[in-house]
Amino acid sequence: MRKPDLMGKDRVPSNNSINKAKLRKGLWSPEEDEKLIKYMLTNGQGCWSDIARNADLQRCGKSCRLRWINYLRPDLKRGAFSPQEEELIIHLHSILGNRWSQIAARLPGRTDNEIKNFWNSTLKKRLKINNTSTSSPNDSDSSEHRDHVIGNIMPMHDHDIMTLCMDSSSSSSISMQGMVTCNQFDPFSMLNNRYDVTAAASLLDTSTCLAQVGMGDGFYGDHYGILESNKKMRLESDLSLPPLESRSIEENNAVSNNRIGMESNNNNNNNNHFDNTCFNHTDQRFKVEDMLGLENHWQGENLRMGDQWDLEGLMENISSFPFLDFQVE
């Protein structure tokens, strides 16, 4: 925490920064929060320096952006991280490293700052303790589960991670029927037998779903190379990377701003209520790939929010998945 502080205190006003000299630093007051919230809900996201100016905030745009993203955003989750979230963070961190924004993108309602803080203050410490206390001589042969069993934290199966993502992604309102189908197949329980055709088929369902949500993202792009060179060996861990969260609320808000204040909030799936907001995530109409940054042209191209994914159709196009090199009978 920082004390509210006027920049003028220790800043020498320059000729071209008379306005900057008035910029505040430190903690945000409730009044400032209110101004920013009001402005954002009325006007949506734009140029942050304009927002700071137009909202009558003596803050730099950067500060406004940070405040909004990390604290005021309506879709933010509040409260402690659930065990599933913890496990997901650990899992993602094992894959992504300190790319907090990437991790946050896969944890709906959580910010990179929040995750970073949580990692540095809690998880890092816990893992350190666990690593020193639980290492056993037999650990070496359990490399297949290395990503999921860290210290004595409860191992979480990939489908759990998937489930978590599905649940917590509900605010994005993408129909997850396809995902549910994946879970019904329980593909990960069969992963130990990689070359089992049934497992492969189930796996395909999962990868289809994942690909539909995740392809086009830079990370998957990176991993495509890995998969190309080491497909089968890496399939498990790659498939366990949960889908990206839908785009940030700012972007969603930009779409739904017209509705703000005009519709009641009937989104029962969204736990993150914001007293004076009326975001309606269930009725947004724009392409899935727009939300998810997809640029490929698969059959999901024209899917819209609320549409169901045509898994059967996708299954017919198995060969279109470049990172699957096994054959389905």
Added chain:
DNA sequence: AAGCCTTGCAACCGCCGTGCC
């Protein structure tokens, strides 16, 4: 009760990439 220590986390800082002029 008071002082010290630890923890959690909001916010800042500096760097980098991108777009515009």
Added chain:
DNA sequence: TGGCACGGCGGTTGCAAGGCT
């Protein structure tokens, strides 16, 4: 092509609150 503004990101700081002695 260089300079500037801006947004985004990861690392770091420093305050408040709670715990401990």
